Amino acid sequence: KWLCPMHPEVVEDFFGFCPICGMPLETAQSLGYVTVAGDQNLPLVIPDTAPLITGKRAIVYVEEKNEDELRYNGREVLLGPHAGPYYVVDSGLQEGERVVTEGNFKIDSALQIQDKPSMMNPSEMPDTSSVGEPSTESKDEFAPVAIPEDFRERVRPVVKTYLTLQKALADDSFEEAHAAAIELASAVNSLSEKHLSGDSHDQWMTDLNALGEAANNSREAGDLEKLRETFYPLSQALEDFVLHFGHGLDFPIRRAFCPMALEDGATWIQVDETIANPYYGASMLRCGEIQATYPSQGADGEDG
Incomplete structure (x- = not known):
């Protein structure tokens, strides 16, 4: 074969x-x-909606019963090939264990807001006993915190400019990509947090600092190769930002993943369902897969 x-x-x-x-x-x-x-x-397989994947890491939320209490604990697993609607699991799960296949993004997002271990903050595998049972809604749904519309209007240009940068990298255009990186850094640096308070304010500052540092590094890139190297941490920071505060766009955006990019694999955000790989451009433009969709939030900032 x-x-x-x-x-x-x-x-x-x-x-x-x-x-x-x-x-x-x-x-x-x-x-x-x-x-x-x-x-x-036969290999052990799970639905491909079950794992949350970032780089080489994959986390599933496993159902565990303790007397009368039902909880969902995060566990890191080693995935094998992606075969149709399933992933082969090389290690980390046993036959008969039940995993969350819908609502896992909401569990993980809730943990991030609470500054607990999660997919993006893996200090230890998360215990979701305080999060509650998963929603029956699609994994493609997410629950960013509510922010004022005038504030969301200043967030939209950040996401839109990032998408311009992603497309320019996929098109192998350093000139357009560098211009977008400069515009993105300016947009991020102009954001403020005066409308937020409490935990939302703290999360905003964490995300904004990470996004600002990544955007500034992209702005300083002197060639296409360097810009692509800086694009991955920028993409991670932007996705954290979107998970917590939304994107405010009237169309859905998608997280894509290429396991060959930057040696260890890398993610990015794009609009179209068809892969447009920003790390390889024309040499392997369609290399990768869509992992998640963040639905439209409508022109008025409400979920579409």
């Missing part, structure tokens, strides 16, 4: 090229897949 090293779910009987990313297929043996005669063990 011949497989794509980037997309193991692509399996062919003969040599060819991956229809997703265009990479040449390699033999299963060269990629470490072996067949043992008589081995009837």
Whole structure:
């Protein structure tokens, strides 16, 4: 069999090229897949909506019962190939354990707001006993804190300019990307927090400082390669920002992931469902997959 090293779910009987990313297929043996005669063990799989993935890390929320109490504890797992609507789990779960497949973003977002360990803050695996049972809403839903509309209007240009930067990198245009990076740093540095208080204010300052530092680093990049290196921490900071305070756009935005980018894999935010890889541009433009969608919040700042 011949497989794509980037997309193991692509399996062919003969040599060819991956229809997703265009990479040449390699033999299963060269990629470490072996067949043992008589081995009837089936792999452990979970729905691909269950894991929250950032870089090489993946967290699932596992249902655990303690007497009459039901809780959902975060656990880091090692994922194998992405096969259709499932991920193979190499380690971290056992057969029969139940994992959250809907509402996991809300659990994780709630933990971040409370400054507890989460996907973005993995000091230890999170215990969600204080968060409650997961929502039955789609994982694509998220629950940013409420902020005044005039404040949200100043947030929108930050997200829009980031999206301009992402598209320019995917188009291999350093001139347009650098101009967007300069504009983005200016937009971030002009934001203030005077309308927020309490925990929201503290979270805002944390996110704003991270976003400002990342945007300034992107602004200082002198070439396309350096700008792409700075784009990953910028993308992480922006997603934290969006998770906590929303994006305020009247169209959905999506988180994409390329496991080959920057050696360890990298995420980014984009608009379209079709992958436009900012780390490789034309050389591997369609390399990656959509992992999450943050729905429209409407032109008036309300969820669409």
